[in-house]
Amino acid sequence: MDPKTSVHRSPRPFTGIEPEELLLSLAVEVIENADREHPADRVLREVLHREAQLSQPGAARVSRWVFQYYRWRGWLKNERGLLRKIRKAEELAERFEKNPFSLRAEALRAKAVPSWVHEVMDVSDAWLRSLQREPKLFIRVRPGQGRELVESLGHLRKTWLPDAYVYEGRRDLFRTHEFAQGRFEIQDITSQLVGHLCAPRPGELWWDACAGEGGKTLHLADLMQGRGQVWATDTAQWRLERLRRRAARAQVQNYQAAHWDGGPERPMSVLFDGVLVDAPCSGVGTWGRNPHARWTTQLQDVHELAALQRRLLEHVAPAVKPGGRLIYAVCTLTRPETIEVVNAFQGAHPEFEPLPLRWPLPGLPDWSTPTLLLWPQDTDGNGMFIAAWRRRKDAGPAPAQLERNRSSQPGEPASSQTLLGPAERISTELPEK
């Protein structure tokens, strides 16, 4: 049998208490079926869906083994067979949990991430160590739900960000009554921070250009207290469909979902108070939560995605009204997708001025910067990069737009040459910690 199709076989007859060998065999099945086209978290979801009778602790055990395997994969080369590797990964994880400094820095550098990473970002021991930890599970409590939810759900710990809590219980949150009622969203703390930094005001008009399944659309809509509107667009119709279901569950109505192919033609003609580009990226900032991606992401992805990110910013910029804000966010930490995208955009768009964002972490000096690079070891969440601009009130159209008007037929993309002016550099330096 083709291992890639085995996840579709019929469920095993469980009796309620699962023997360890059975659970281990499910973890092996997930790992054998996962590859670049079939991310491990998706294969895991499919297998657990098929094995719907599995107890919650049994399902959690399978998940833990799968994630531990990918988190410790760099240390498993000498182990024979997947079962031995899974056991070894479990042992390493336990040892690390007891003492994170039991791991030598040289081993971390050689084994925790693929070697190409060192070419495109600053790799610190603290970041590598943070990748080996079990990630925290964050929720965003919907407006007005905090106190009741803390009581009914339990095991919630407040964080430094308003409405963001860590869930420390053992229940599957997706299956709770409170989730079905739309009283909270499962959302990483730095994703929540993006919404706060957008700071939309009630009554404004926003465009969430890469809305996906709507995590940030719903947050923006909540921050606007249901007044004004958020346009949510994406290339993937299936993601927009999920966004609609999610919005219905949350009873959010002040949004409009539409397909957008990411090109120069926008699905709407209005100008916005704010545009958020939460762009597709290599996801290096999520490697703690999603360790399989460490081994499937390639250097070429970083460069291709950086080119896409530049195009997306280029195509949304004309939709920002004078005085309006443009926010760029990516859950990655590579230079080509972060500061280099920002410098290219700034060079081509003097009509946008960098908009200072307040450095949000407690215990650090109050410091403003137009770009924020958030490391997982500082936030306990995903790594994230955020940049912001304001369109000058007295600015005319963008030079790239003028160039396109001169040299292209309507609807034709501008030559990439017109996007790269002399870059006015923006500092990425962070305050000393």
Ligand SMILES: C[S@@+](CC[C@H](N)C(=O)[O-])C[C@H]1O[C@@H](n2cnc3c(N)ncnc32)[C@H](O)[C@@H]1O
């Ligand atoms: C980082 S995810 C967005 C996550 C979402 N904002 C959230 O908070 O849940 C990036 C999104 O960009 C979309 N995307 C991919 N290529 C695109 C393109 N060429 N133009 C516009 N969106 C694109 C993907 O479908 C994906 O949903």
